[in-house]
Amino acid sequence: MNYAIILASGAGERTGLNVPKQFVLIENKSVLERSIEAFENHSCIDKIILVINPLFTDLVHEILAKNKYSKINKILTGGKTRQISSYIGVNAVEEQDAKVLIHDAARPFVSAKIINDCLKALDKNNAVNVAIETSDTIIEVNENNIIKKVSDRKRLRRCQTPQCFDINLIKKAHELAKKDGIDNITDDCGLILKYNLSDIYVVEGSVDNIKITYPIDLEIAKLILKKESN
Ligand code: CTP
Ligand code: MG
Numbered sequence: 001m002n003y004a005i006i007l008a009s010g011a012g013e014r015t016g017l018n019v020p021k022q023f024v025l026i027e028n029k030s031v032l033e034r035s036i037e038a039f040e041n042h043s044c045i046d047k048i049i050l051v052i053n054p055l056f057t058d059l060v061h062e063i064l065a066k067n068k069y070s071k072i073n074k075i076l077t078g079g080k081t082r083q084i085s086s087y088i089g090v091n092a093v094e095e096q097d098a099k100v101l102i103h104d105a106a107r108p109f110v111s112a113k114i115i116n117d118c119l120k121a122l123d124k125n126n127a128v129n130v131a132i133e134t135s136d137t138i139i140e141v142n143e144n145n146i147i148k149k150v151s152d153r154k155r156l157r158r159c160q161t162p163q164c165f166d167i168n169l170i171k172k173a174h175e176l177a178k179k180d181g182i183d184n185i186t187d188d189c190g191l192i193l194k195y196n197l198s199d200i201y202v203v204e205g206s207v208d209n210i211k212i213t214y215p216i217d218l219e220i221a222k223l224i225l226k227k228e229s230n
Pocket of ligand 2: 010082
């Protein structure tokens with residue numbers, strides 16, 4: 001079985017609105033609905049686990065009642081960091097040999113192609129990430145803002161989601177982090193790397209698969225929609 005775990009428990013502080021960004025409408029449909037629909041409408045996804053912000057359960061239930069999705073399997077409330085929310089989602093999968101695609105609710109434009117490519121890559125890999133090339137050079141600085149490292153841009157990628165795993169592998173990574181008292185790793189592949197549990201294969205993402213983060217991203221989202229409908 002293939003599970004999508006949609007992480008929608010954030011507060012969206014950087015967008016600075018009075019409602020978390022997953023509830024913002026982009027042309028009549030919320031970011032959350034668009035993210036759910038990407039997986040709901042994909043024939044290879046069996047179940048969807050939603051991890052939601054406990055302050056907005058009523059709003060989520062309104063959205064679900066309106067849409068009558070058929071794959072929603074569980075609705076759980078998340079934790080204070082993304083890592084904890086992901087832990088909660090991952091641990092809700094009871095099946096032993098499941099595959100999970102962990103997705104940011106804040107990425108409403110994940111395509112069927114990306115989901116296909118992830119599932120295909122999961123046939124041969126236990127861990128899969130989605131990433132694109134970087135147009136900017138990326139530098140690493142120390143705490144005094146002095147450049148410590150400039151990597152060859154050809155080898156650098158910007159990570160997106162879904163990040164996809166054999167369920168037992170990602171459960172193990174989360175358990176190890178929990179035991180170590182770590183709760184602030186920003187993505188699931190980061191946990192696999194931290195404990196050196198597996199190679200992670202990277203599939204090609206898309207410039208459209210943006211994460212709504214800042215107010216400008218909502219404007220960009222409208223343009224992406226416009227482009228898609230042309
Ligand atoms: N997320 C979550 N639980 C958290 C924090 C984040 O489920 N405690 C989810 C968000 O809802 C989002 C995804 O993880 O879909 C990526 O996180 P991010 O872009 O950082 O979203 P927010 O944390 O909501 O935004 P901000 O950091 O600006 O507050
Ligand atoms: Mg955040």
